[in-house]
Amino acid sequence: RLEALTPPGHTARIDLTIVMSEEDAEYARQCRDLANALPDRHSVRFLPGMAHEEIEGILGASHIFALPTRGENFGHAIYEALAAGRPVMVSDQTPWRGLEAHKAGWDLAIGDYAAFREKLDEVAAMDHDTLLAWCRGAWVMAEARQLESRSRLRETYLEQFS
Numbered sequence: 001r002l003e004a005l006t007p008p009g010h011t012a013r014i015d016l017t018i019v020m021s022e023e024d025a026e027y028a029r030q031c032r033d034l035a036n037a038l039p040d041r042h043s044v045r046f047l048p049g050m051a052h053e054e055i056e057g058i059l060g061a062s063h064i065f066a067l068p069t070r071g072e073n074f075g076h077a078i079y080e081a082l083a084a085g086r087p088v089m090v091s092d093q094t095p096w097r098g099l100e101a102h103k104a105g106w107d108l109a110i111g112d113y114a115a116f117r118e119k120l121d122e123v124a125a126m127d128h129d130t131l132l133a134w135c136r137g138a139w140v141m142a143e144a145r146q147l148e149s150r151s152r153l154r155e156t157y158l159e160q161f162s
Contacts, residue, residue: 012124020048021048064087065081066088067088067090085138087106089123102140
């Protein structure tokens with residue numbers, strides 16, 4: 001809900017990059033219409049679906065990764081953002097929980113637009129060192145998940161071949 005970015009009193013500048021395939025032309029049109037209705041201080045750039053290698057460049061040029069999804073089984077895009085050292089702002093409908101405690105991001109209630117706005121304002125006001133601490137927290141969380149996954153895989157192999 002792009003219009004949720006612009007309540008009265010909201011002052012942060014938001015530069016949003018949306019990477020999406022346009023399989024549903026009507027949905028894509030609705031997204032563009034909403035983006036065009038935002039105040040001039042915000043910018044929205046739409047990019048078509050792209051190769052994995054190109055996504056790394058987009059993430060590297062961003063402060064955070066936001067995916068207020070209504071549901072994710074694992075959230076590979078979320079993991080990729082964390083692994084790229086980008087804090088994530090996701091809904092509470094993903095398995096990625098407890099992000100804030102690790103300074104890796106925020107898992108917010110899907111319908112709580114005020115919470116998303118407040119966090120966007122908070123991130124926009126972060127100084128460089130604070131943002132870097134959150135970026136490191138994101139990367140550390142991804143690394144921990146990777147090590148955990150490798151450990152489980154190793155244990156599975158050992159059980160099967162013992």
